[in-house]
Amino acid sequence: MAKLILSMDGLVLKEIPLTKERLTIGRKPHNDIQIDNLAISGEHAVVVSILNDSFLEDLNSTNGTLVNGQPVKKHFLRNNDVVELGKYKLKYMTDLQPAAGEFEKTMLLRSGTAKTPAELQLQPTTDPMTRSNIGVSSVSKQPAVAASVPTAAVQLLNGPNAGRELDLTKTLTTLGKPGLQVAVIARRPHGFFITHVEGRQFPVLNGEVLDAQAHPLADHDVIEIAGIKMEFFLKA
């Protein structure tokens, strides 16, 4: 169950569990969270919760609503977001770990369980990306893997591009000539691995021909693919 923690000047005033689908915030007494302060509008904002997700919407308040310092009209709340109304702060906290074993189990949502945006009077977002599919986003994707893995590169040792370096920043980097011989270096949480992809010849690692399995790469290993020798090395 997500909750909001109301505070002012670092002093916690109240903890509000988000049990209602529509939780109103404002100066007037009929609000679910009443903040009796002149900087707060009569009906200032609303938090709409749909199962495990919550949205904050400013109800055209006079002084506006900030989330993490930015003014917002409508905002999808994420764990630890700080909502500011005048001098008051509301911290949004959600349990990221539901009961063990039940985590993200697929469940059927029977029709009528969740209300439609219209029923909850939630404003549609005016984002041009809105109608695209889940997961398709123009924002650069975080390689979740990357954090713990050092960066590495290969340097070509012969051929016309001898001396050139190729950074292994992507999760997969293919090397070789398509149709002739291709190998791939995968960047994984526990290191870099080379695997044969296609072609009759297999990659050679430190003078030994590899099999079809993935092989871990160590600093200063020498790889040979399609007649090109290259050195793998870790970067500081």
Add this chain to the structure above:
Amino acid sequence: MKLSDALEFAVRTDPGRIRSHNEDAVFSDAKLGLAILADGMGGYNAGEVASGMATTLLATNFSRLLPAVFPYGARASDGALVEQHIVSEISAANSAIYHAAQRQPQYAGMGTTLVLACFYDNRLCIAHVGDSRLYRLRGGEFEQLTRDHSLLQEQLDGGMITAEEARFSQNKNLVTRALGVEEGVEIEIRDHEVSPGDLFLLCSDGLNDMVEDDELALTLQALSGNLSLAADQLIELANDHGGRDNVSVILVRAKADYAVPRGWWQRMLAGLK
């Protein structure tokens, strides 16, 4: 060219890093040109039962039905009939799972998602229920051909949530349709033409919830020369990103044209090959 010569398949299913059970079920048959993937749900082992029933029933029935109804292979002009058979077989599987769940208390409430791909005459018929997906890589373009039957997709369609916000939603696991939970089921079915070189990915949400679309596309592009390695890599990616759910993938590549031979002489030639 015969379906089994024109299509290349790679199939993997893995329980992931957290779960002890695998509630996903997969089936593929190059001769029939059929790929089926189901992601079960329900307590104890009921999810496995539901997804297992769905794939087994459909696989068995299609193995009998397709050669009987289309002895020379279904043609593009048979599209409507192919769709009809798919819908009626999926509906039958739905009833079977539903009634099993009704009869046996330990299976109460079980259900499963489904994505089914049927390849015929340079075409592909896709049927799906729930949030298991089918993507296509054509040239450099990676596209999701199915639309999830999920709360999140409804919210996206309704404009309540942006695609960026949806990535952080806690409501990813809620489907609005499933097989076996009601007496009837609404099946979404679409027909697409297929070009040689197309690569199709069927997957359970254990893959696409863990791995961004860009990275799926990159993997398929980089490893398109080795389908089996690409399938392994997709499973590894999901597990490297946490592997919080069962993960299944079916890759199907159309290596060549698979138009059904038209006249008797072509059929005879095809038979001799």
